[in-house]
Amino acid sequence: MFNLNGQIALVTGGSQGIGRAAALALAELGADVAIMARSAEKCEAVAEEIRAFGRRALAVPGDMSNPEEIKSVVERTASGLGPISILVNNAAITRDGLLLRMKRDDWNEVIDTNLTGVFLLIQQVLPMMTKARRGRIINLTSVVAQSGNVGQANYIAAKAGVIGLTKAVAREYGARNITVNAIAPGYIETPMTAVLPEAVKQSMLDQIPLKRAGLDQDVASAVAFLASDEAGYITGQVINVNGGMYM
Secondary structure, rough: OOOOOOOOEEEEEOOOHHHHHHHHHHHOOOOOOEEEOHHHHHHHHHOOOOOHOOOOOOOOOOOOOHHHHHHHHHHHHHOOOOOOOOEOOOOOOOOOOOOHHHHHHHHHHHHHHHHHHHHHHHHHHHHHHHHHHHHEEEEEEOOHHHOOOOOOOHHHHHHHHHHHHHHHHHHHHHHHHHEEEEEEEOOOOHHHHHHOOOOHHHHOOOOOOOOOOOOHHHHHHHHHHHOOOHOOOOOOEEEEOOOOOOO
């Protein structure tokens, strides 16, 4: 069993779906966890779940598209729990639309949140990790960043950028015992996918050899592994959690 006792984790988009499942998985293994999302109420609800495990938890609401809020979240986490040793970049938004009809604002909002926000948050936590000479950065990308998809040029560009960013930071900071990896979920049952038309859901299921949608816990298990000492020799990788949807 992996042991994360003494580790401090920050999980973005941690108020629901994959982020919530990841936060709970890390706490179950002994980590203290800060939850970042836009809704203070939802962050606090997950923090209460974590405290029920006997772990410390902190709700740190913030917007991934706002550099000042990102800085504040990191400062509040370090002050309230301690230096961050595990960062899970999960927060993301969609503004889908065909390329010719996509508004510049829809492009910018997705890039700012899903890519630039990830860059800024990594930049904020790296000094703590380099000082400790230990860190785990886990970035959530997507199956569509590798396979492509209609109507998601902004989302795919951002998530493909996350893969490149992951590899770049892994190269730069490997010597400091900081691992940086990405997880690419496939079709996972979350609030984000719940709103998809049934025909779209069935089309995705038809592409999955395991013949089922993934669960948020499937992704959370990969997060927990990559955060552990057992994954200490894995860096710069994209771990596909997609039931074989993309190979």
